[in-house]
Amino acid sequence: MQNFHPTGNCPVRNVLCRLGDKWSMLVLITLNANGTMRFNDIHKTIADVSQRMLTVTLRTLEADGLVNRKVYAEVPPRVEYELTERGKSLIPHIEGLVVWALEQMPGIIENRKKMIQTL
């Protein structure tokens, strides 16, 4: 990680920026916890994401091969989403972040309060 220069063309940056779009990680851990889900189930679970943002997020995750979209020829058509193998391989890293967040949360909240007091 020495002399790290995140230029616009950096492939790692390209991947991390797509993960860091606020909803991607939440969709991935929601699918990991609940298995195969329909659009509306994901929408209900992540309550405050808009329908449009969830659609965009799922399309992006599908384009990156992290989420698989299956359409069943029913009336009305049933569409289900699940993690791909690549998507599953990302979960341990996200879980590492979640464990870190759980550990650090009390200190972070404390810090934010101090910051507000000094404003």
Next chain:
Amino acid sequence: MQNFHPTGNCPVRNVLCRLGDKWSMLVLITLNANGTMRFNDIHKTIADVSQRMLTVTLRTLEADGLVNRKVYAEVPPRVEYELTERGKSLIPHIEGLVVWALEQMPGIIENRKKMIQTL
């Protein structure tokens, strides 16, 4: 991670959303790679972040106790940023994501191309 329900009040979600704002991770790994940096050095290294977005990102990271801001009483005042211990404790998890991204990048690029072809 079973039955994960990311409600709006979830502390983990609260922390992850702030990391997932596109620039936070890049600022953290830039500071980790280069040590103490002045604002303009960070700005030059992460070339395409706007001055305003970088200011907001650094303030948020400071509020969360991930980045330390030191002001030296000089004319003009010198302001330096560095990772705190909490910020350093996050680096291994981000590096895990970076290693994953490097490994998966060729497959992800391939997948995106296929996706474009089917549009």
